[in-house]
Amino acid sequence: MMNRRAFLGTSAATFLAQGLQGRTLKSRIASMLGLAIPAEHKIKAVGLQLYTVRDAMKSDFEGTIAKVAQIGYKEVEFAGYFDHSPKDVNALLKKNGLTAPSCHVPYASVENKWEQQIEAAHTIGHKFIVCPWIDPKQRLEPDGIKRAADLFQNAGEVSLKAGIQFAYHNHTFEFQPSEALGSKIPYDVLLATDPKYVKMELDLCWITVAGKDPIEYFNKYPGRFPLVHVKDMKKLPKSPSD
Numbered sequence: 001m002m003n004r005r006a007f008l009g010t011s012a013a014t015f016l017a018q019g020l021q022g023r024t025l026k027s028r029i030a031s032m033l034g035l036a037i038p039a040e041h042k043i044k045a046v047g048l049q050l051y052t053v054r055d056a057m058k059s060d061f062e063g064t065i066a067k068v069a070q071i072g073y074k075e076v077e078f079a080g081y082f083d084h085s086p087k088d089v090n091a092l093l094k095k096n097g098l099t100a101p102s103c104h105v106p107y108a109s110v111e112n113k114w115e116q117q118i119e120a121a122h123t124i125g126h127k128f129i130v131c132p133w134i135d136p137k138q139r140l141e142p143d144g145i146k147r148a149a150d151l152f153q154n155a156g157e158v159s160l161k162a163g164i165q166f167a168y169h170n171h172t173f174e175f176q177p178s179e180a181l182g183s184k185i186p187y188d189v190l191l192a193t194d195p196k197y198v199k200m201e202l203d204l205c206w207i208t209v210a211g212k213d214p215i216e217y218f219n220k221y222p223g224r225f226p227l228v229h230v231k232d233m234k235k236l237p238k239s240p241s242d
Contacts, residue, residue, distance in 0.1 A: 045074070045075055047074070048076050048077070050064075050068070050076050050077060054079065058082060069097055069098050073098070074099065075101055076099075078102075078103040078104065078124075079103070079132075080104075086119075089124050100124055100125060101126065101127045102127065102167075103121065104131070105129055105131060114158060118164055121164050122162070126164065128165045129164055129167070130168065132168075134148050139180065139186070142180050145180070146189060149192065152193055152197075153194060153198055156197025156199075157197050166197060166198060167226070168190060168198065168199075168201065169200075169229065170203050170207060172206050172209050199225070199227070202214055202217065203231075204229060204230050204231075206229075
């Protein structure tokens with residue numbers, strides 16, 4: 001497991017690799033960190049994951065969206081609409097000059113309410129629908145991860161026909177060898193799905209906490225990661241399932 005310094009170094013490397021800094025600054029920091037920076041990785045836009053301000057969203061949905069826009073963000077990623085209709089969410093985004101290219105939805109929504117979620121995505125303007133979690137009980141079942149992979153594959157086929165891309169967001173457990181999989185890495189099973197239908201939203205913090213190098217995954221699976229999450233962490237979690 002990497003410490004805070006290693007995480008910051010890897011995150012800085014990824015930012016640099018994705019072109020968020022100027023060429024001169026990129027070279028200087030890369031030299032300081034002793035890193036080789038692949039030039040092909042770039043982030044085109046930076047937005048805010050609204051799960052970050054979920055408590056504020058619960059108490060003041062409209063006001064929080066407005067404040068996010070006032071800070072200067074142009075894009076947001078939803079993690080729940082807090083009983084607001086897709087039509088109202090779309091209107092609120094337009095009012096504040098925002099777009100929401102992606103959203104997080106529960107596994108149960110992918111499994112049981114997929115058509116409704118796709119319809120909501122069209123109304124709001126999402127281009128990606130992301131599942132961020134697989135229940136721990138399911139992970140322990142011999143076919144649990146495989147069932148999740150099959151569900152994601154099927155969901156991705158349906159959503160892509162409707163012009164929406166499915167993606168999966170990781171935590172740390174996906175990179176821990178699983179007894180249920182015969183010590184295989186769950187993430188490898190998920191990556192065995194068709195890349196056309198199942199993309200990945202790579203959380204750079206969680207993969208680093210798990211002791212893996214995100215750039216290695218970028219290079220091994222080109223085009224598989226249209227979205228990433230970036231965050232810092234003051235204290236490492238005790239459980240690999242966090």
